Amino acid sequence: MAAQFEPEGQAPPRFGLFLLQALIWGLFGLFVLRFWYLQVHKGEEFAQKARDNQLRQELLHAPRGLIRDRNGVLVAVNQPAYALGLIREDVRDVKATLDQIAVWTDIDLATLEAKYAKGRRRVKPFEPLILVPDLSFEQVARIESNALFWPGLEIVVRPRRYYPQGPLLAHVLGYVAEANEEELEKDPTLSLGDNVGKGGLEFTLEERLRGAKGLRQLEVDATGRRLSQHVMRPPRAGEDLRLSIDLELQARCHEMLEGQAGAIVVMEPFSGEVVAFVSQPSYDANWFVTGLSGPQWEKLRDDPMHPLQNRVVQSAYPPGSVFKLVVGGAALVNGVSPSERVYCSGQVKLGRHIFRCWKKHGHGHIDFLQALTQSCDVYYYEMGSRLGVDKISEFAMTCGFGHKTDISLPHEKGGLIPTREWKRRRFGESWQGGENLNLAIGQGYTLVTPLQVARFIGALVNGGDILRPTLLAGGEPERQGHLPLTDAQRQLLVRSMVETVEQGTARRLKRRDAVIGGKTGTAQVVRLKLKAGDVRRKLEEMPYEERDHAWLASFGEKDGKTYVAVCMVEHGGHGGSAAGPMLKGVYEHLFGKQK
Amino acid sequence: MTPIDRRILLHINWSLVGLTLLLFGVGVMNLYSASGFRLEDGLSLNPFYKKQFLWGLMGFGGMITFMLFDYRHLKTLAVPMFLVTLLLLLCVPVFGKVIYGARRWLDLGFFNLQPSEVAKISILLIGAKLLSKGQRPLDWLQLFGVLAVGMVPAGLIILQPDLGSGLSVLLLLGGLVLYRGIQMRVFKPLMILVPVLLPMSWFFLHDYQKRRILTFLDPGNDPLGAGYHIIQSQIAIGSGRLWGKGFLSGTQSQLRFLPEKHTDFAIAVFGEEWGFIGCMFLLSLFCLFLYQIYLTAHDAKDRFGSFLAAGVFFYFFWQILINMGMVLGLMPVVGIPLPFISYGGSATVVNLSLIGLVLNVSMRRFVFKRA
Numbered sequence: 013m014a015a016q017f018e019p020e021g022q023a024p025p026r027f028g029l030f031l032l033q034a035l036i037w038g039l040f041g042l043f044v045l046r047f048w049y050l051q052v053h054k055g056e057e058f059a060q061k062a063r064d065n066q067l068r069q070e071l072l073h074a075p076r077g078l079i080r081d082r083n084g085v086l087v088a089v090n091q092p093a094y095a096l097g098l099i100r101e102d103v104r105d106v107k108a109t110l111d112q113i114a115v116w117t118d119i120d121l122a123t124l125e126a127k128y129a130k131g132r133r134r135v136k137p138f139e140p141l142i143l144v145p146d147l148s149f150e151q152v153a154r155i156e157s158n159a160l161f162w163p164g165l166e167i168v169v170r171p172r173r174y175y176p177q178g179p180l181l182a183h184v185l186g187y188v189a190e191a192n193e194e195e196l197e198k199d200p201t202l203s204l205g206d207n208v209g210k211g212g213l214e215f216t217l218e219e220r221l222r223g224a225k226g227l228r229q230l231e232v233d234a235t236g237r238r239l240s241q242h243v244m245r246p247p248r249a250g251e252d253l254r255l256s257i258d259l260e261l262q263a264r265c266h267e268m269l270e271g272q273a274g275a276i277v278v279m280e281p282f283s284g285e286v287v288a289f290v291s292q293p294s295y296d297a298n299w300f301v302t303g304l305s306g307p308q309w310e311k312l313r314d315d316p317m318h319p320l321q322n323r324v325v326q327s328a329y330p331p332g333s334v335f336k337l338v339v340g341g342a343a344l345v346n347g348v349s350p351s352e353r354v355y356c357s358g359q360v361k362l363g364r365h366i367f368r369c370w371k372k373h374g375h376g377h378i379d380f381l382q383a384l385t386q387s388c389d390v391y392y393y394e395m396g397s398r399l400g401v402d403k404i405s406e407f408a409m410t411c412g413f414g415h416k417t418d419i420s421l422p423h424e425k426g427g428l429i430p431t432r433e434w435k436r437r438r439f440g441e442s443w444q445g446g447e448n449l450n451l452a453i454g455q456g457y458t459l460v461t462p463l464q465v466a467r468f469i470g471a472l473v474n475g476g477d478i479l480r481p482t483l484l485a486g487g488e489p490e491r492q493g494h495l496p497l498t499d500a501q502r503q504l505l506v507r508s509m510v511e512t513v514e515q516g517t518a519r520r521l522k523r524r525d526a527v528i529g530g531k532t533g534t535a536q537v538v539r540l541k542l543k544a545g546d547v548r549r550k551l552e553e554m555p556y557e558e559r560d561h562a563w564l565a566s567f568g569e570k571d572g573k574t575y576v577a578v579c580m581v582e583h584g585g586h587g588g589s590a591a592g593p594m595l596k597g598v599y600e601h602l603f604g605k606q607k
Numbered sequence: 608m609t610p611i612d613r614r615i616l617l618h619i620n621w622s623l624v625g626l627t628l629l630l631f632g633v634g635v636m637n638l639y640s641a642s643g644f645r646l647e648d649g650l651s652l653n654p655f656y657k658k659q660f661l662w663g664l665m666g667f668g669g670m671i672t673f674m675l676f677d678y679r680h681l682k683t684l685a686v687p688m689f690l691v692t693l694l695l696l697l698c699v700p701v702f703g704k705v706i707y708g709a710r711r712w713l714d715l716g717f718f719n720l721q722p723s724e725v726a727k728i729s730i731l732l733i734g735a736k737l738l739s740k741g742q743r744p745l746d747w748l749q750l751f752g753v754l755a756v757g758m759v760p761a762g763l764i765i766l767q768p769d770l771g772s773g774l775s776v777l778l779l780l781g782g783l784v785l786y787r788g789i790q791m792r793v794f795k796p797l798m799i800l801v802p803v804l805l806p807m808s809w810f811f812l813h814d815y816q817k818r819r820i821l822t823f824l825d826p827g828n829d830p831l832g833a834g835y836h837i838i839q840s841q842i843a844i845g846s847g848r849l850w851g852k853g854f855l856s857g858t859q860s861q862l863r864f865l866p867e868k869h870t871d872f873a874i875a876v877f878g879e880e881w882g883f884i885g886c887m888f889l890l891s892l893f894c895l896f897l898y899q900i901y902l903t904a905h906d907a908k909d910r911f912g913s914f915l916a917a918g919v920f921f922y923f924f925w926q927i928l929i930n931m932g933m934v935l936g937l938m939p940v941v942g943i944p945l946p947f948i949s950y951g952g953s954a955t956v957v958n959l960s961l962i963g964l965v966l967n968v969s970m971r972r973f974v975f976k977r978a
Contacts, residue, residue, distance in 0.1 A: 022909050022910055023910070024904055025742070025786060028917060032786070032920055033901060039893075039894065039897070039927065039928055040894045043890050044890065046937060050841060050878075051844060051878065051886065052848065052849055054845050055883075057845070058842050058844075058845025058848075059846040
């Protein structure tokens, strides 16, 4: 037994024991030196820093990108705005301070207290909590002169959006306003009181426009006074944008539509760039930036003319006879010969229903071209019953109807192209033969936006490319599709539009020095009132909300410059008479006054 | 079980007990100071120090428990306990409670168990058991065997994610390996291999962990995050100067400039209030404390006991080194607490229990070796 006894075998490793000793000495030596360095060697320096100064970080607001029109005129700029911030670590008595702010700003104490209670959870230590985002100059002066008695209060200067053109571009640009709870929650880079885009391009291009905040390091003393500062990360300004909009044309259209509800779109058919984008009535976007009062907001929201509604993309209307261009295209594609004549007696009977032409006594024998220029309803009733809903809908959708145009604006509507399937889902009923007839003249369920019409006319003119409309200048055209027409078929439709201006329903647009084409439309608002046997009343005799919507879709070409212009006047009556003068004005602006 | 012998009780290492009590006392006192923070309406105290005191009482219970039985029984317990630990760690991702975005705790009803704390003890036991066998320095095969045993629990802990505890486990085992010694022909290639392999671990780190390391290299990089901690903790410590600002008078810590002042950055509060002199006192306490553990390893009657003491040595050594190094701006910010000074329930109980284990080894140093 004793032979197995091995003293070395039980002893701890000698190297290990030496290592432990060395580690203890090493630890001791290292930290003695470090403590000495920090507390004795550099002690005075750190003590000085701690005694009087503190390092704080402050975010620097980045200016939002500027927006110009296609000619460089500024349409969205930044102005300095003065906000009142509270740094709660520096405030001695929050209640008293809020009381004082209420006195200075006429904001009631309860509102301030609520804002404080909500905001204090969101701000980092030593970050100003924005209590009043916008101070008047008098308020700034009053607060600045008393600032010494109220430590922890700070006037924060931030860039604020200003729209020099007011209501002129509200539907294009949208506006910025204070970020709400939800937006703050979603985006950690936002702080309380920050503005974000809420509508229009300001909303959809928010990321490009916003830029990135910078960071500044401040040295402050015990009362929060600033001693020195240095910028650690400069703010990055948002990207500047150039719109495709021509501000002068925009202003002219805006003026022409004044007092009515409607929309005008002018577009370059080869680039998709929108030159004028007008929705009337409009509103002043600056109201939202500074904040609307409750009653102001209610007034705007409850206005029967709906000024907040963007009629170019957010409203979809029955297209009326403008849709005959689409149905005509569908007819050609489906083998209808342009030379075939249809007899119009002024009405067609289908079952118990009588479908009337707008021309009471009929157009007589009429071919494809005449039917379009005269906008004969009976010809199209015939096309409707021949083609049926499936072929018409399919063609219309390939032409871009029923889908959003994807112009970068929020809440765009795609309109509606009815199908059998859709009707069954929507009403639980099958498609009726008579509905084909209504569909063919653009009545019934069909809904289109003015911008969709412009895109379609643009495709007719540019060789068939369905381009994505854009509000920004200088980009590459984006193709979304192609018209399913041969060149000859397309040109026939274009010719019919020119004829319509030459001798049809759009004669008002006629110019000797330019090629103009157009198609009018009158979309019945109240179908039931115009049943068989009902006498058409004069426009003035009808109540406003029962009057028809007036459409005019057109293009014009002069000296190699081509434009598409579409006008829609809600309850404006007949397309030619209501919308014609306005588009005439548009072409006068684009091509000059006719000699 | 060997019955408690009066002679054994006579050999209790009272110096180690005294040093432990002193360190724990300094810790509670410091937490009392760190608990105060300014509200808009006056000073208010968080009951951290009270809780810490209660944890301490529990820990002393653990300490006594770990003293009573003959530590040699742990040799047989090491393997089963290791397996239980692995099981617990595997349970964490499945049943674990999420606190602060990490899944580290098992809810046992009456308290939240942090299996990574248990892992520290079982790694210590299995490490001591494996490494105390044989006397020659480790060759490649043995080294890999030991590392393989450590990698599994460490990996599971790091995935929780808890880099601090995972590293502790690995470092504890690494320390034991060094204590045993490595053959020269293994050691030399390792000296080349480790610096080559270490950067590769970068790809396994979480983004926030990478950020901390980058921030350490350039604190200006992240002045609102981890860089802020480094800058502020150095200001707090440095401003304590030679004599300190006095108990409860640290302006940096009292005015909330200092973040996490009751946990990982607790020593910054101490440094500010007690100055260089105080820090030297505390540092000396820690070194004497480590020295007592060293003596236990030196005097142990068998290699297993010696390795147990050495393991506890490394357990404390690494924590002190990393935590102080981090707060003093010598190392990246890794969430490792300072023993006895930082607030933490599980850690306090484990720390004191481990001291119990060392006392256990220490007081049986004269028991006759069995032939």
